[in-house]
Amino acid sequence: MLNLTTENSENNQADEFEIAVPSPPELMKRRAKSHLGFILGGSVVLFALIVAIFAPLLAPFDPYDQDLTRRLVQPIWHPTGTWKHPFGTDALGRDYLSRIMFGSQVSLMIGFFAAIISAVVGSTIGMMGGYFGGRTDNFIMYLINVKLALPGLLVALSLVSVFGGSIVALIIILSFLFWDRYAVVTRSITQQIRVNDYITAAQALGASRTRIILGEVLPNVMNQIIVIASLEMAVAIIIEAALSFLGLGIQPPTPSWGLLVSEGRSFMFFKPYLIVLPGVAIFFLVISINMMGDGIRDITAPEGRN
């Protein structure tokens, strides 16, 4: 959106003066550098990633360490706050900054793996439907319709209540919630490109179906998969937080941001920071992932933006 004018003027120049057109990677680099949303969003995501990976080193306290003599210490911006606990402490006297830092591990891990697993499952299903057509495609459309008809959040809640709220269980359950968009998009792109000459050429050379799908089709849908993955990762993080908030996700004492909001809820009238801090953390992470995702789309496929 931001780089529209520069890009047009580049093209115009290229037409008028016959200057060599920059290579696609060079163009992408240029677009990335001038894309404010991508840079901002990417920086916040990178920051969260560093905090998550190095949380054991960076966090001032053990996030599980209770100290009942230091319950509900106010954060630093409150007149009674101290630098010892910049974000205060929770109802059990645990350092809130440390808990929020460790909480980023849960959010990022669940968001990332749920997006990746659903991408693999959804894209495989979608490319198969698009490539083989006929009965396979009908069956896949039927699967997608079934998925869309089910109330996702309720199904996820029921499954968590049955299988428990471990991180692995949540990743698998959330993956089941998100595969359909990948399938829909990769299916329609595959349908469009399977009639191309290079696919026919590969078929004539005797390449196996697996090889054609992985070698010829996949590179063409990869952009879209990455864009969807970044958006779905954001949604997965919100849903994990919501499930944990309802008590049907990550179980205490593991610090998940949704769980922190839920634990802080009983104190929110007097200690609003207990819900505001983790809530704002979710909001910033999600908004940054979205901005990064929109940025990736603008950078890799500027013609598809709107």
Added chain:
Amino acid sequence: MARFLLHRFYISILVAITVSVIAFSLLRLSGDLAAELAGEDATEDEIALIAHQYGLDRPLYVQYFDWAKNAVSGDLGRSLFTNEPVAEMIFERLGVTIKLAFYSITLGLILAIPLGVLASIKPNTWIDRMSLGLAVFGQAIPNFFFALLLILLFGVQLRWLPISGNDTFAHFIMPTMTLGIGVMPQFMRLTRTGMLDVLDSDFIRTARAKGLNPMRVLFKHALRNAILPIVSLMAVVLGFLLGGTVIIESIFALNGVGFLAFESIMRQDFPVVQSIVFILSLSYILLTLFSDLINAQLDPRIRLG
């Protein structure tokens, strides 16, 4: 048209049957429901007795057909917890959820359509950026967090609105704001994209060249065409909202279907959970079927293609 209709019905029925099987199996995946119902210190005999009473000792497919047969005649079984008929429990509360979904979609559209139209006639200006910013905000803020913030502001600080229950219209205001902000972005983006496409087309240029009133061109010619996909999206969002109100209904203690579903999941009341999942799926299937039929009626390319 007949062939299109037939195919569409056939798919819908197939999907509905599959969904009923999934809804039926959801809570049964836990394995020994009878042991769970009997409680922790039940003996083997007691568990066997309970399994027999609830018919859980029969093969799963027999239980399914039994349930499906009764469901077709409107009997969804009884709650394990309150022993009320499930169908009654659900329909008593459906009103609250439908009201909430309807209000939320209305609020979403009231925000989204004017903003989307404004953004499309002035692309890449501050108004465009502002409406996109609002859309990004609506997408990124977790609705349970937004709900709590509203409670802090309007319920506690200003004391304007009640924070729980569903007795009056005022009880619906905060839940509606929360869900309305959540569904607004999709409608806004779709309006903006649709309008940008339509405004670029030849018939708009012709209409303008004829010297028609610009407002008339915008609303009568352009918006009318751009609004078609919004109708389809409305069906999808309505279906989503009927099941997506779980969190908001439990925060504001709105006694709707979502709250009922949440409570029933927490106490493993599977006759209620499976019926809610099934009814919501069925309403989604019917809503999309309906919107597809409208679209096919409006657009001959769909029904003949």
